[in-house]
Amino acid sequence: MNLDDAMNTRRSIRGYQDKPVPKELIEEIIALANRAPSSMNTQPWHLHVLTGDPLNKVRMGNQSRMMEGVPPSREIQDHGAYEGVHRDRQIEIAVQLFEAMGIERDNKEKRLDWVMRGFRQFDAPVSIVVCYDKSMEPGGTIAHFDLGAVTYGLVLAAWSKGLGCVINGQGIMQSPVVREIAQIPDDQIIMTCVAMGWPDDSFDANAVVSRRRPVENLTRFVGFDD
Ligand SMILES: Cc1cc2nc3c(=O)[nH]c(=O)nc-3n(C[C@H](O)[C@H](O)[C@H](O)COP(=O)(O)O)c2cc1C
Numbered sequence: 001m002n003l004d005d006a007m008n009t010r011r012s013i014r015g016y017q018d019k020p021v022p023k024e025l026i027e028e029i030i031a032l033a034n035r036a037p038s039s040m041n042t043q044p045w046h047l048h049v050l051t052g053d054p055l056n057k058v059r060m061g062n063q064s065r066m067m068e069g070v071p072p073s074r075e076i077q078d079h080g081a082y083e084g085v086h087r088d089r090q091i092e093i094a095v096q097l098f099e100a101m102g103i104e105r106d107n108k109e110k111r112l113d114w115v116m117r118g119f120r121q122f123d124a125p126v127s128i129v130v131c132y133d134k135s136m137e138p139g140g141t142i143a144h145f146d147l148g149a150v151t152y153g154l155v156l157a158a159w160s161k162g163l164g165c166v167i168n169g170q171g172i173m174q175s176p177v178v179r180e181i182a183q184i185p186d187d188q189i190i191m192t193c194v195a196m197g198w199p200d201d202s203f204d205a206n207a208v209v210s211r212r213r214p215v216e217n218l219t220r221f222v223g224f225d226d
Contacts, residue, residue, distance in 0.1 A: 001159075001160045006156055006159050006160045010155065011208065011209055012164075012165070013122075013164025013199045014118075014203065014205045015202075015205060015206050016123060016197035016203075017199070019125065021163065025163070026126065026128075028161070029157040029161065029163070030049075033153030033154040034153075036152075038150075039142045042136075042143075042146065043146070044133045044143045045131070045132055045146065045147055046133070047131075047154075049126060049127075049128050050127045050128075050129065050182055051127075054182060058127065058171075058181050059119070059120040059121050059127075061181065062120070062173060062174045063116055063120050065174040066116075066174065067116070070174065072173040073173070073175055074173060075191075076140075076190075092210075096210070097114075097208055098114070100205045100207065100208050101114065102204075115170075119170050119171065119173065120171075121168050121171040124166075125197040125198075126195070127168075127195055128154065128194040129178060129190060129192075130151055130190075130191045130193060131189060131190050131191060132147055132189055132191055133187065133188060134186075134189050137189065140189070144191065147191045154194055155167065162198070163198060164196070167192055167193075168194065171192075171195060172190050
């Protein structure tokens with residue numbers, strides 16, 4: 001798969017085959033993602049790759065705390081509710097996903113089930129917990145930028161090898177659970193996790209293609225037509 005094809009066809013995958021992902025393949029993907037640029041070459045990222053029993057404990061711990069009403073506890077600052085165009089785009093993708101999955105607007109049970117899947121990292125066979133060095137705080141914005149780069153590298157490299165991913169903020173909502181089970185070192189901050197596995201092509205949400213603004217709506221060219 002060439003780069004254009006990978007970038008154009010990649011989409012978030014939320015349904016996975018019950019099939020393990022070889023450790024060597026994950027290492028290859030991480031080696032590619034690890035080529036990401038970072039501010040002054042600081043490379044502040046750390047990746048914790050979970051599968052099997054530890055991953056199941058993380059997903060069940062995360063889900064049950066959310067079900068019990070324990071307030072979300074993340075290690076990065078929460079943005080709160082989105083508004084305006086950001087809220088519109090959030091709703092747009094939710095509508096696309098719910099339509100694909102046949103989840104009606106007023107079906108609270110199915111909606112809750114969907115949210116719970118997110119807290120369980122969509123039952124993916126692998127989860128990569130993405131962390132950065134605590135020493136980057138305060139003012140960790142640049143480290144956040146660096147982690148975005150390495151995380152996009154991960155999902156793109158995985159996609160080019162036939163694997164699917166979803167970057168999954170829901171999966172680390174109860175970060176103390178993740179920290180304890182995955183034994184995240186004290187000098188690292190949990191940013192997010194990436195669910196990964198072989199896409200289940202019969203899972204309807206996997207076919208959803210999120211919409212984008214045309215280039216001219218988000219870009220200004222300055223000095224080109226002078
Ligand atoms: C920082 C971040 C956090 C995300 N968290 C979640 C999540 O918790 N649950 C989920 O279903 N998707 C999550 N996503 C995936 C986005 O919903 C998805 O990227 C967006 O809707 C665009 O769709 P696409 O990836 O298929 O192009 C997250 C993406 C990012 C970048």
